[in-house]
Amino acid sequence: MAQSSSSSVQQARQVLADRLREIVRDAGLDGKGLAALCGWHPSKVSRICTGKTQPSEEDIRTWCRACNAEGQTSDLVASLRAVEGMWLSWSRMERTGLRRVQDSRVPLYERTHRFRSYSPGLFPGLLQTLGYTEDVLRAVQRRRVEVDDVADAVASRMERQKVLRDGHRTFAFIVEECVLRNALGGTENQIEQLDHLLTLVSVPNISIGIIPARLNRVRMPVEGFWIFDSGQVNVELVSGFLTLTQPSEIKTYADTFAALSGLSVYGTQARSLIVSARDSLR
Template sequence: MPQSASSSVRQARQLLADRLRELAKDAGLEGKDLAALCGWHPSKVSRISTAKTQPSEDDIRAWCAACGAEDQAADLIASLRAVEGMWVSWRRMERAGLRRAQEARLPLYERTRWFRAYSPGLFPGLLQTFGYTEDVLRAVQRRRVSVDDVADAVAARMERQRVLYDGHRRFAFLVEESTLRNGLGDAETQAEQLDHLTDIAVLANVSVGVVPTRLGRTRMPVEGFWIFDRTQVNVELVSGYLTITQPSEVTAYADTFATLADMAVYGDKARALLVKARDSLV
């Protein structure tokens, strides 16, 4: 797994390393002894036990066997898979196509009751029209995915949008004003998307804010992110998909969202920006 800047990922890796080190300690094994039993160079044991190198599933099985703790292997492998799931490269996530990547997020959306999303460049997926989604996913497919299942992926994203119409859920969306003129697709697609955003904004459980482009702003645009309830943040980066669960980091993103929300305009002022962007398409 690539080294992520997220302390959530680093902490999870360290916890796994700590558990492996404790097994060796309980078995009375020094690093060189463990290495000999596993048939490894001692430096490998050192790197794994200090979280500098992430073990493979076979490494964990060998470690547990050497420590006489085979019964711990399944649990530790589950922990390893959880760590790997916190940072997933696009190549790995989309190796079978885009549809599965879209469907994989549905359980998270179904269990979430409070959604907050900020986007500096594209309209968030839950707000996208069919045509806009098709253009977005087609651009992704051309750039990095060999499998062409865009039609199925669009259908999966459209299916996920049903959560918007569940009155028991709350949604707060923030987009930068530049998003209204991002030039994706043709004028008809962009106009339809802007009209759709206006319609969605009147739902009682949905808030749509636009952060105006102007001088003197107190917070510059940041990477796009989603906050699910108060427990998880997802960030789409150039190289992959990051899941953040550490409370301090989730709070940092929540604070950033609140700051950007204070800078945004809503209601009639937001609609005026949408109409201005739509009129510019003519």
């Protein structure tokens, strides 16, 4: 698994390591004894027990067999998969295509009632038109995905937008002004996207803030992120997709979102920026 400095990932990795260490102790073994039974070097056991090395599923099965704790194997493997799911490289996420990635987000969106999203470079997926989504996902597919299921992935993202029509949910979006003027597609799709944004500005349960381009701004742009209720943050990085669940990390992103919101304009001012960007394309 790719290493991450996230405390959420580190804590989850350490919890798994602690459970494996308890199994060794309950079996009346020490690290050297376990290593001998598994046919490993003692340093491997030490690294796993301290959380420095992530075990594989086969490592866990071998570990449990050596400790006569095979009844715990399934639970521990499930825990390992949960840890691995907190950090996913794009190559791993997208190896079977983009449709699966889009579909995997559905359960989270269906159970979330409060959405917060900041994007420095693109319109968030829930705000995208079909044409804009096609441009974005086609660019991703050409750059790093061998499987071409862009049409299915676009359909999945469009279907997910139905949550916007649920008046019991709230949505707060913040984008940098450059998002209005930069695009992966052409003029026609960008104009359509900006027109669509104008229709969403007045929807009661949707808040759209735009951070105007300016000199001497008090806070620099950061990586794009989503906050789902108060229980999870997702961050899209160059190398992969990070899931955070630690309260302290969620608070950091919530505080950052609040600060970025303070830099944003809304309502009539936001509409003026959108109209200006659209009219510049005509």
